[in-house]
Amino acid sequence: MTRRGPVSISNAGEKGLPTPSPDALAHSERVRSLIVERISAAGGWISFAEYMQLALYAPALGYYSAGAAKFGGEGDFVTAPLISPLFSRTCARRISSWLGGTGTDAVLEFGPGTGRFAADALEVLTEPGSALRRYALLEVSGDLRARQVETLHSMTGVEWINELPRGFRGVVFANEVLDALPCERFVVRGETWWRLGVGLGASGFEWRVRPPDGAAPGDAEFIEAAEQRIKDLLLHDEILPEGYCGEWHPWLDGWMSALSAAMDRGVVLLADYGLPRLHLMHPDRIQGSLRCHYRHYAHGDPFLLPGLGDITAWVDFSAVAESASRAGFKVTGFTTQAAFxxxxxxxxxxQIMATGLDPASPDYLSLAHGARTLLLPGEMGESVKFMMLTRNLDEGEIADEPSFSLRDLRDSL
Ligand SMILES: C[S@@+](CC[C@H](N)C(=O)[O-])C[C@H]1O[C@@H](n2cnc3c(N)ncnc32)[C@H](O)[C@@H]1O
Known part of the structure; x- marks a missing residue:
């Protein structure tokens, strides 16, 4: 199952999920204890963003920080670079062309996961004539960084960085990173949006709703973000119904302004499961887009086995475009994965990869299957979106970009 594939069970509980090993259960118990401590210290309530931050990224304990398999057959989900090298190689052709067009020579990949994207992209990016001189990887998870080193140790020009560089010139790439950032949850109560956070009940973690009355950290930021969204939806005659539950990524603005401050000139290519705001915050999506993945099962309960599974929420690409514009980027393209x-x-x-392969061979069939999964609307083709941002580029440095002109969706943002 792809990372954000269709939900195969609606309510996880004990039903349907593979049983974790005793070691995994003990690990999850440690994560649970850490979060319980935080909730108690905070007076009984934490935001969902804080819960997600701890469950995914608590040092040495969180899902991404600790040693769970995460990706591939042994893990919980697969991402596009693991489905087929066609994804990474095709992206790399455009990245290579942008380096050449802008006279820059560096790539910075955010959240490289297993390192598979870099390994396959570098085959194209190091072909004769390529401008690439430096490929930097920025990863918050020590466990994943170790796996990336294993995959990429023999490649020249590859380096790991711990923080954003200064004066970066080149291409930044991030696949499925924004939807892994902690998200805030809200529920519509009467005329207002209330915060949906986490408390402690008799049988474990519980959803707890509270008005943003200024008593909890982040209330002021929540009100500001909610009001902006309510206003924006109203402009399109949209009012979310009572009980509607949704998400946004509160750290997007900070992420984007840090990236902008690090970047002198170049291109940012973002790929993620997501939609423009009007489509994402649509009354039909009354339960929001929060999804959890455990051993290729998708479910909707983030309190189940904390630290053992992935938690994610679809990206509001209108918010990405707004943050990007505020941070000084130009939104140069927005389209679906298939169109990109x-x-x-x-x-x-x-054609290049299939040359010389017998159409009945496993390698050929795997390429064909990969292309279908990447492109079909019912697979990843429509649900994953690509956004291109540019910074300090002159007119004409990147003209008539073919990957975004086939289906320009910027009007929907
Ligand atoms: C769903 S995985 C995607 C991995 C990879 N890009 C792929 O497509 O297979 C999310 C990745 O983002 C990383 N990550 C999350 N927040 C990050 C941040 N603020 N900076 C850098 N990496 C981050 C995670 O550790 C993980 O490697």
């Missing part, structure tokens, strides 16, 4: 990959030349890449 088709415009970027996935067919030519398929």
């Amino acid at each position: 990959l088709m415009g970027a030349g996935i067919e030519q890449e398929l």
Whole structure:
């Protein structure tokens, strides 16, 4: 199952999920204890963003920080670079062209996961004539960084960085990173939006709703973000119904302004499961987009086995565009994964990779299967979106970008 694939069970509980090993259960218990301590110290309530931050990124304990398999057959989900090298190679063709067009020579990848994207992209980015001189990886998880080193140790020009560089010139790439950032949850109560956070009940973690009355950290930021969204939806005659539950990523603005401050000039390419705000915050999506993944099962209960599974929420690409514009980027493109990959030349890449292969061979069939999963609307083709941002580029440095001109969706943002 892809990371944000269709939900196969609606309520996890003990039903359907594979049983974790005793060691895994003991690990989850340690994560649970840490979060219980935090909730108690905070007076009985923490925001969902804080819960998610701890469950995913608590040092040495969180899902991404600790040693769970996470990706691939042994793990909980797969991402596009693991589905097929066609994804990474096709993206790399455009990245290579942008480096050449802007006279820059560096790539910075955020949240590289297993390092698979870098490994396959570097085959294209190091072809003769390529401008690439430096490929930097920025990863918050020590466990994943160790795996990336294992995958990429023999490649020249690859380096790991612990913080954003200064004066970066080149191309920044992030696949499925924004939807892994902690999200705030809200529920519509009467005329206002209330915070949906986490408290302690008799049988464990519980959803707790409270008005943003200034008593909890982050209330003021919540009110500001909620009011902006309510106003924006009203402009389109949209009022979310009573009980509607949704999410946003409160640290997006900070992420974007830090990136902008680090970047002198170049291109940012973002790929994630997500939608423009009007489609994401639509009355039909009354339960929001929060999803959890454990051993290729998708479910909706983030309190189940904390530290053992992934938690994610779809990205509001209107918010990404707003943050980016505020931070001084230009939103140069927005489209679906299928349109991006088709415009970027996935067919030519398929031809290159399939040359000499017997159409009945496992390698050929795997390429064909990968292309279908990446492109089909019911798979990843429509639900994953690509956004291109540019910073301090002159007119014409990147003109008529083919990967975004096939289907320009910027009007929907
Ligand atoms: C869902 S995984 C995607 C991994 C990889 N990009 C792929 O497509 O397979 C999310 C990745 O983002 C990393 N991550 C989350 N927050 C981050 C941040 N603020 N800076 C850098 N990496 C981050 C996680 O540790 C993980 O490697």
